[in-house]
Amino acid sequence: MATPRIVMKLCVAEIRAEPGDVRVITLEHPSRPHLPPFGAGAHVDLHLPNGRVRQYSLMGDEKDRSRYLIGVKREPEGRGGSAWLHDQLALGDILPVSSPRSHFALAPGTSHLLLAGGIGITPLLAMGRRLKETGQHFHLHYFARSRASTPLLSDISQALESRHVSLHFDDEPATQCDLVALLAPRQDDQQLYYCGPAGFMRAISAAAAHWPEEAVHFEAFAAPRDEDFTPEPFTLRLASSGALLPVPAGESALEALRSVGIALPSACENGACGTCECGYLDGEALHRDGVLRPSARANRFIPCVSRAKGTLTLDL
Numbered sequence: 001m002a003t004p005r006i007v008m009k010l011c012v013a014e015i016r017a018e019p020g021d022v023r024v025i026t027l028e029h030p031s032r033p034h035l036p037p038f039g040a041g042a043h044v045d046l047h048l049p050n051g052r053v054r055q056y057s058l059m060g061d062e063k064d065r066s067r068y069l070i071g072v073k074r075e076p077e078g079r080g081g082s083a084w085l086h087d088q089l090a091l092g093d094i095l096p097v098s099s100p101r102s103h104f105a106l107a108p109g110t111s112h113l114l115l116a117g118g119i120g121i122t123p124l125l126a127m128g129r130r131l132k133e134t135g136q137h138f139h140l141h142y143f144a145r146s147r148a149s150t151p152l153l154s155d156i157s158q159a160l161e162s163r164h165v166s167l168h169f170d171d172e173p174a175t176q177c178d179l180v181a182l183l184a185p186r187q188d189d190q191q192l193y194y195c196g197p198a199g200f201m202r203a204i205s206a207a208a209a210h211w212p213e214e215a216v217h218f219e220a221f222a223a224p225r226d227e228d229f230t231p232e233p234f235t236l237r238l239a240s241s242g243a244l245l246p247v248p249a250g251e252s253a254l255e256a257l258r259s260v261g262i263a264l265p266s267a268c269e270n271g272a273c274g275t276c277e278c279g280y281l282d283g284e285a286l287h288r289d290g291v292l293r294p295s296a297r298a299n300r301f302i303p304c305v306s307r308a309k310g311t312l313t314l315d316l
């Protein structure tokens with residue numbers, strides 16, 4: 001089970017507008033010079049009014065512990081978190097922010113391929129900076145609709161050398177890139193990292209299907225949606241007590257557990273952050289998350305979105 005994270009009250013020290021309806025928000029501690037350390041690829045939870053919790057990757061320099069930088073794109077179809085951060089958050093506001101956590105970290109390898117779609121650039125910018133500073137071989141490909149609407153280009157050019165970066169814009173045919181061709185060869189020990197919107201994630205997952213699982217690292221904004229999925233009721237068995245807990249079709253396993261006083265930690269509640277992850281011992285899980293690796297699905301479960309057939313025994 002994930003460990004609950006420390007929540008700090010941080011001050012909004014700077015807000016910068018970027019193309020593509022993105023705001024870069026700088027968060028500092030009101031009195032302490034240093035924030036908890038983080039590694040490239042880590043994210044924090046922002047606790048917004050009305051109990052909403054949203055995850056944002058840290059895009060700043062991990063050596064600079066005086067501040068956290070996040071990039072927030074306004075998502076008109078979202079659940080209101082980004083709109084609040086764009087429309088309501090102001091300089092000097094105090095925001096509860098969790099300590100950093102990561103499911104998306106650099107792995108040992110002789111070279112690293114970073115693929116970013118739109119605002120998915122934020123964790124990969126931090127990774128590129130780290131790889132450059134440590135003298136490792138890497139290349140960042142950044143995919144976006146148009147040059148004019150692409151955020152953080154100046155941050156990229158400040159942090160990275162142009163030889164490490166390729167930009168690909170939908171409206172500039174000369175810049176376009178064939179993902180299948182890009183991912184067809186894999187150098188020994190090469191590591192792949194990618195982050196972006198759902199269609200981008202699907203395309204990369206398909207093009208990299210032949211890569212070994214341990215060489216592929218990703219972070220999704222949300223679990224993939226399957227419009228044809230119809231939730232069915234199922235039953236949870238709690239291994240520690242043997243108690244049986246019915247999960248109705250209209251309720252998540254996380255909600256069912258909460259209803260009997262088992263409050264697993266949670267954040268996104270859309271299968272993307274892994275905060276609610278727990279283990280299971282037997283049963284047929286229907287995994288619907290965007291965070292677990294295929295090999296983890298044999299015994300790990302994301303109860304905010306995943307379901308089961310029949311009875312699933314949770315290791316709780």
Ligand code: FES
Pocket residue numbers: 265266267268269270271272273274275276277289291302303304305
């Ligand atoms: S709370 Fe984020 S994956 Fe469940």
